[in-house]
Amino acid sequence: MEYLFTLVLGALAGFLARWYMLRRDYRQYPSYPQGWAIHLFLGFIGGLIGAVIVPALMERDFSAVSFLLLAATQFREVRNMERNTLTAMEATEMVGRGSGYIEGIARVFEARNYLAIWVALAAAVVSQLFDPNRPLQIVGGFIVALCLAWVLNRLMQGSVIGEIADVELAELGFDGPVLQVNGVHVMNVGLSDARRTWIEKGLGAVVRPKGPDAKATLGNIGQMQAIAHDVISMIGLYMDVGEQEFVPVVRRERESGSLVMAIVPSEPDADAFLEAIRRVPVLEGAIRKPLSSRAGRMLD
Amino acid sequence: MGQSTKEVLAIVTTNRNKVAEGTTVFYAENAAELERTARLLARVLAAAVHDLDNECLVLVRH
Numbered sequence: 001m002e003y004l005f006t007l008v009l010g011a012l013a014g015f016l017a018r019w020y021m022l023r024r025d026y027r028q029y030p031s032y033p034q035g036w037a038i039h040l041f042l043g044f045i046g047g048l049i050g051a052v053i054v055p056a057l058m059e060r061d062f063s064a065v066s067f068l069l070l071a072a073t074q075f076r077e078v079r080n081m082e083r084n085t086l087t088a089m090e091a092t093e094m095v096g097r098g099s100g101y102i103e104g105i106a107r108v109f110e111a112r113n114y115l116a117i118w119v120a121l122a123a124a125v126v127s128q129l130f131d132p133n134r135p136l137q138i139v140g141g142f143i144v145a146l147c148l149a150w151v152l153n154r155l156m157q158g159s160v161i162g163e164i165a166d167v168e169l170a171e172l173g174f175d176g177p178v179l180q181v182n183g184v185h186v187m188n189v190g191l192s193d194a195r196r197t198w199i200e201k202g203l204g205a206v207v208r209p210k211g212p213d214a215k216a217t218l219g220n221i222g223q224m225q226a227i228a229h230d231v232i233s234m235i236g237l238y239m240d241v242g243e244q245e246f247v248p249v250v251r252r253e254r255e256s257g258s259l260v261m262a263i264v265p266s267e268p269d270a271d272a273f274l275e276a277i278r279r280v281p282v283l284e285g286a287i288r289k290p291l292s293s294r295a296g297r298m299l300d
Numbered sequence: 301m302g303q304s305t306k307e308v309l310a311i312v313t314t315n316r317n318k319v320a321e322g323t324t325v326f327y328a329e330n331a332a333e334l335e336r337t338a339r340l341l342a343r344v345l346a347a348a349v350h351d352l353d354n355e356c357l358v359l360v361r362h
Binding site for chain 1: 335338339342343346347348349350351353357358362
């Protein structure tokens, strides 16, 4: 019973850290409230594991510690769970997330549980150091947990497209049946009234990478699909089920490595469109750094 | 994008000499009928209409 206070404090810190890391934004993922219930509970388990390491070590019960580490590997299942859910939902999306984006999301959810374990462990260690001074245990534990959760959360935040590329409006036009953005062949639109809709309501943008690293990152197909998916989830789409001619497209300009995007949004607001592209997260799995290699620097 | 499986579902044309047997072909009398048939088929098949610029419209599932 002498470790009960530390245990509860640590588990609570881990749980609160997981809660702090759950964010609700335009993506509405994890969904509320069921998705939240799942992740908060997993965060609580993670917190408990992190907190229980301290008493186990102090009692020199090393077999307990190895069992706890074994339990921690169960969080790998979180990634599978997220991947399966999102892949199953892919068919219900007008524009799919793409496997690159799904993997990114699944990885984030797995990682956040490990962060909750770290926070719980830190809070438990501090609490045990100040034992049996209860007020100091609570205050110290929570200050450390708060700082660690904030720092870890900051470190885990990736960049957005607006940080690695310049996004500008671009001209939409047709060369015969071929839709073009900035002269780049984007899509073949066969019906004349669909072509008229593109000209009247469509918007085009060009995403110019700020360097060779950004250029390589933007060239990832998963990243291109993520841009299409995220932009329409922010500004909406002028399209019905089965209307393939209004599917938003992202293509790559061979010469410069820039991306071009064409979309018929539900509201033709150019500023909102450009802002939406800038806000799209850069996928962790898409990031390439050719400049870190000798061959890559020779090309630059 | 990427892992799509594309499939030609039908071809609508005003020029009988442009298409061979073995494909589902719909003939149209004139350009207006060509567009109309292609549009109706596209809705039924949930397909995209692409213009080959040789009097043929091809319906493709993406």
